[in-house]
Amino acid sequence: MFDKLVSHLLKARRCVVLTGAGISAESGVPTFRGKEGLWGKFKPEELASMEAFIASPKIVWEWYNWRRELIGKVRPNAGHLAIVNMAGFFEDFTLVTQNVDGLHALAGSKSILELHGNIYRNKCVDCEKIFESLGEIDPADIPQCCVCGGKVRPDIVWFGEMLDPEIIDAAFERSEQADIFFSIGTSAEVHPAATLPVVAKSHGAILVEINVEETPLTELADYHFSGKSGEILPQIVSQMKEERAMARISELS
Numbered sequence: 196m197f198d199k200l201v202s203h204l205l206k207a208r209r210c211v212v213l214t215g216a217g218i219s220a221e222s223g224v225p226t227f228r229g230k231e232g233l234w235g236k237f238k239p240e241e242l243a244s245m246e247a248f249i250a251s252p253k254i255v256w257e258w259y260n261w262r263r264e265l266i267g268k269v270r271p272n273a274g275h276l277a278i279v280n281m282a283g284f285f286e287d288f289t290l291v292t293q294n295v296d297g298l299h300a301l302a303g304s305k306s307i308l309e310l311h312g313n314i315y316r317n318k319c320v321d322c323e324k325i326f327e328s329l330g331e332i333d334p335a336d337i338p339q340c341c342v343c344g345g346k347v348r349p350d351i352v353w354f355g356e357m358l359d360p361e362i363i364d365a366a367f368e369r370s371e372q373a374d375i376f377f378s379i380g381t382s383a384e385v386h387p388a389a390t391l392p393v394v395a396k397s398h399g400a401i402l403v404e405i406n407v408e409e410t411p412l413t414e415l416a417d418y419h420f421s422g423k424s425g426e427i428l429p430q431i432v433s434q435m436k437e438e439r440a441m442a443r444i445s446e447l448s
Contacts, residue, residue: 200418201434203401205442207374209287211366212278213391214424217380217406219294221425222272225265240354248320248348256334259349263314263331271302274379274424277432279303284435289369293381293388295351308366310358310388312351321345363387370395379405379424383412392416 204210216224237258241247248255279302282288291308292299297315299307317326319340326347332338338347352358366388370376376395383389383404392412396402404416405424413419420427 197431197434201438204375204435205438209373210285210375211289211369211373212377213381214292214379215381218274218424219296219298221274221423222269222298224269224296244354252337252346253334256332256337260331266296271298272425274428275299275302277428280432291366308362310362314349314351316350317347318350319345320348366391367394371398373400376400377403378412383410
């Protein structure tokens with residue numbers, strides 16, 4: 196099933212992996228769009244915006260504390276772990292994610308390009324100074340920036356905000372240089388992230404899509420595997436390990 200792809204992977208030098216909500220959903224990360232519970236009457240876009248924070252910072256922080264508590268109970272799945280193992284096969288490996296849950300780092304991935312930020316990180320609403328850890332934020336007494344005095348907010352790209360130019364530029368640069376590009380659990384509809392695999396393909400990369408359903412990217416992909424990343428990626432990595440081991444034995448004999 197994976198023979199031809201694995202052959203390509205073992206010859207490649209540069210690999211880029213883009214992950215979306217699908218891989219997090221396999222770990223049980225909620226979408227926060229449910230109709231039940233305290234926050235059911237709100238849409239995420241009504242809370243994840245600068246306008247909402249300016250109008251009601253206490254409510255916004257109460258929502259993010261609730262989200263952090265829920266995500267904190269979730270653990271990386273086999274797909275996250277397979278990506279960690281896959282990285283060791285390439286001279287240059289780049290992980291780009293649209294997810295803010297920190298599960299890739301928890302799994303052991305390094306130097307992650309987090310396009311939409313990280314729910315556990317904070318920053319100043321005014322000068323954008325980063326605060327890696329401030330513990331649980333008291334919505335009734337929001338910390339102030341030690342540099343400018345501005346209120347601390349989650350380091351998340353909110354609705355209406357631009358992505359960090361350094362991060363998205365790096366993602367495009369790595370995509371242009373990739374020999375192999377994986378799109379995993381993404382809808383391929385949220386831009387500019389959805390453009391990354393297209394750019395990689397146009398620069399000669401082999402494009403691999405892993406998703407439980409077809410997307411606008413499916414017809415463009417060289418390989419499309421329908422299913423969960425936690426089931427498919429471990430099989431690919433396992434076969435890569437086996438074939439590399441066999442090649443080394445062959446060299447020694």
